[in-house]
Amino acid sequence: MxxxxxxxxxxxxxxxxxxxxxxxxxxxxxxxxxxxxxxxxxxxxxxxxxxxxxxxxxxxxxxxxxxxxxxxxxxxxxxxxxxxxxxxxxxxxxxxxxxxxxxxxxxxxxxxxxxxxxxxxxxxxxxxxxxxxxxxxxxxxxxxEQVIAIDGVAVILHPANPLHQLNTEQLAQIFSGEVHDWEDLGGTGGAIHLYARDDHSGTFDTFNELVLLKYGKTLARNTKRFESSEQLSDEVSQDRGGIGFIGLPYVRRAHAVAIADGDSKPMLPTVSLIATEDYPLSRRLYFYxxxxxxxxxxxxxxxxxxxxxxxxxxxxNGFIAQTVQAIKVQASAGMPADYQAIVKQAQRLSVNFRFAQGSATLDNKAQLDLQRVVDYLKTHDKLNGHVTLVGFGDAKSDPARAALLSKLRAMAVRRELVKAGVVLRDIRGLGDEMPVAANNADEGRIKNRRVEVWVY
CATH class of the missing domain: 3.40.190.10 (Periplasmic binding protein-like II)
Structure with a gap:
């Protein structure tokens, strides 16, 4: 010291x-x-x-x-x-x-x-x-590198705007200025007014990487820029033609829309979807x-x-804590049959294990999440035969290879949990099923390579 x-x-x-x-x-x-x-x-x-x-x-x-x-x-x-x-x-x-x-x-x-x-x-x-x-x-x-919280970049509109969902490609077209009238998006006609954080902002960097750069776009020059998150949100909530993006605690009086990426379903920036980082514009907050x-x-x-x-x-303070909780998920027709069986019997923990880029090694957040999961299982007396791990991956030309890789990721998590005395009930690998992000960029592929934890 x-x-x-x-x-x-x-x-x-x-x-x-x-x-x-x-x-x-x-x-x-x-x-x-x-x-x-x-x-x-x-x-x-x-x-x-x-x-x-x-x-x-x-x-x-x-x-x-x-x-x-x-x-x-x-x-x-x-x-x-x-x-x-x-x-x-x-x-x-x-x-x-x-x-x-x-x-x-x-x-x-x-x-x-x-x-x-x-x-x-x-x-x-x-x-x-x-x-x-x-x-x-x-x-x-x-x-x-310490992840201290999870946040979601919410896309916000004026409260009277009737649109309820957009996909990341539409967002790129909007914020690059290619789409400039709400009528082109199925909304009430009128000019689109753009609001964004300034170039020093991590919020802007996140949106720029996950949306604009992903589609080869740059932010339109006529965008109004802000250093203050609160000021940006308040301006959008008073402008019927306004659209902006902001950290989750700063939605305030504005209207947040559901976002889809690639083949993922549209997702609102809810606590559970951000906690698992499934929401397309979820992000980690860091201390370095x-x-x-x-x-x-x-x-x-x-x-x-x-x-x-x-x-x-x-x-x-309105962000998503990394405290592990059990979440009841509703089964839907779009889920694989064996996944539906798990959903109907078990609850999903509010954490996904993810891996360092280009590696089978758990990333820095996952290393701490291991202990959080073990502590939860001990507290709830679920160390012995109450846990199923479900692995997912990005799309491969060979579905069998994708399934194998997803199961291997689940096995990597199992190895670490076994060291802490956890006896698992089952391990599944569902390959490229149920993507949470598009597979045409590294960021999306990393998000799809995940392991879910289910408890009975």
Whole structure:
């Protein structure tokens, strides 16, 4: 921990005092953390507006309370979309944590410039950013890349707009300006007005990758751009011709539509569909902390965010927590017969296991989900013979190969669950059945390569 204090600039290092919060203070949940000099932030967070507008400060508040601090509160920062979270130790020392929310890309830039200790991002780190920050360690490693919540990019319309569903290709045509009248989409005639987050936004990056770039499109020049999620949503809800995209907590008074991708069924951004990441525009929210010279307050915040208390704060702020729950699913005619049999007898857990790109290895989120699933099974006395795993995959020219690969993915999950003492009831591989995304791009293929968990 002490080595972490000597990795910043000389000015920043000199500012730290080696006082410690007393471990006897009631409510402490982590090892003692260093106390900086008055006025020097204990932690600097920069990045996503989706996270930093409310969720980030709320998690910081929770951490300070968990550390036994008093008079914990949030103040406005020096600039718009910036916050200061403060608390006092029992000895009267002030702890300050700064949160700047100007877009995901700004978080990685700030890490490079030593102006942040933790980057908040509503998209995965880009390969170019990963290479640029290589001196800080592998930011794709399990320790560095932390999924703290699940969100859905909701497509929103004016409340009076009669449209209820769109597919991703239509969205690409709309936001590129190729389709510019609502009548062309079966709605009430009138010009389409476009609203989007700015170029620093992870929300925009997500929509750009999942929709525009997927169809070789770029955002229309006449699109109105916003740094604030709340302002964008409010503008759409007041414009009868408006359409925008926004993080789930910011739908507010607007009307969200169901989205289909490829052969998937249209899906609304509901809690269950976003939790399993089946919703076509679902996404993960991340904290990235440099693994070399680990900053102790950043590490403590990540641990708190992953805890049950932290995930409760995630849910209270309108995002989807990673807490495992059982969901009753209604059988439908479009389901394979053997899948319908499972649906009628069992409940689906609110987690899908997915894999690192081009690999049979479970990704970083799945590694933590394993323990969450095991904890659920222990709590509900379902360790012995109550679990069926169902694997799915992307389309292959040979259906038998697709079925085999999907079962092998389920077996990879089984191996890890067996290590924790879980005895499975059954394993199924359904190949390319029931896609949740189009198979013509890597992002869609990755989403289709999944393993569901069903409990009896």
């Amino acid at each position: 002490l080595r972490a204090l000597f990795t910043g600039t000389a000015q920043h290092r000199a500012a730290w005092l080696f006082g410690f919060i007393c471990s006897a203070v009631p409510g402490l949940v982590f090892a003692a953390l260093p106390i900086p000099a008055e006025g020097i932030p204990a932690l600097r967070i920069q990045g996503s507006n989706t996270i930093g507008a409310a969720l980030g400060p709320a998690l910081v508040e929770g951490l300070l309370h968990a550390q036994g601090l008093q008079n914990v509160h949030i103040e406005a920062g020096a600039h718009e979309n910036e916050r200061r979270v403060l608390g006092q130790t029992p000895a009267g020392r002030t702890i300050l944590i700064e949160v700047a929310a100007h877009g995901s890309g700004t978080g990685f830039t700030a890490l490079k410039a030593d102006k942040a200790d933790l980057a908040a991002s509503s998209r995965p780190i880009k390969d170019s950013e990963l290479a640029n920050l290589a001196s800080l360690g592998d930011l794709k490693s399990r320790k560095a 902390l440099p693994p070399q010279g680990l900053q102790p307050w950043a590490d403590a915040l990540v641990q708190f965010a992953q805890s049950s208390k932290g995930q409760a704060i995630v849910a209270n």
